[in-house]
Amino acid sequence: MRRNHVSILIASSFALLALSVAAYAASVSLPKGYEKWAKSKQQVVNDKKSLFYGIHYTYVDTKAMKAYKTGGKYTEGSQFVVVQYGIKEEGGKPVRGKKSMIVLMKKDKKQKETGGWLFAGFTPEGKPSGIDPVKNCYECHLKEARDRDLVISRFADFR
Numbered sequence: 001m002r003r004n005h006v007s008i009l010i011a012s013s014f015a016l017l018a019l020s021v022a023a024y025a026a027s028v029s030l031p032k033g034y035e036k037w038a039k040s041k042q043q044v045v046n047d048k049k050s051l052f053y054g055i056h057y058t059y060v061d062t063k064a065m066k067a068y069k070t071g072g073k074y075t076e077g078s079q080f081v082v083v084q085y086g087i088k089e090e091g092g093k094p095v096r097g098k099k100s101m102i103v104l105m106k107k108d109k110k111q112k113e114t115g116g117w118l119f120a121g122f123t124p125e126g127k128p129s130g131i132d133p134v135k136n137c138y139e140c141h142l143k144e145a146r147d148r149d150l151v152i153s154r155f156a157d158f159r
């Protein structure tokens with residue numbers, strides 16, 4: 001009898017967890033019109049071991065641009081989007097392949113576990129990919145850019 005209760009308890013807490021993960025994933029969407037934000041030049045990453053192996057562009061909204069240019073803390077709501085493509089070789093030059101993923105960072109003080117930024121990954125079609133933002137995003141950003149409010153890329157490389 002007692003055993004049953006425990007297993008029901010375990011089962012229902014898993015169900016709750018699954019529900020909250022699903023709710024989180026569903027509540028995050030790509031900001032409308034990010035394609036019109038300031039866009040970086042083409043960034044080529046040749047290291048096959050890198051998450052960003054391929055070609056990517058970084059989009060920066062007007063709120064984020066201020067701290068991006070001058071350094072310091074980002075204001076609430078600041079946003080970055082990176083659109084990632086594969087890479088092909090054509091006549092000795094790297095050429096954009098297929099779109100492979102989209103990632104978002106949005107300054108959001110509710111996201112205490114991830115340093116006050118919302119991290120989210122999306123499929124090439126813009127659907128949430130449901131990946132764990134702590135393990136799969138935050139830890140690397142913390143390691144690389146603790147002193148730059150978790151923003152890794154630099155304005156100097158943007159243009």
Ligand code: HEC
Nearest residue numbers: 043080081082103104105119120121136137140151152153
């Ligand atoms: C292994 C390390 C690593 C992981 C894991 C990682 N990133 Fe990044 N991220 C980077 C690097 C390096 C850059 C800078 C790329 C450049 O120079 O253009 C970056 C840039 C970004 C940017 C542009 C703003 C900035 O910091 O320059 C966003 C948005 C972003 N990542 C979101 C994410 C999300 C969301 C995840 C999880 C799905 C994630 N990242 C996982 C290393 C990582």
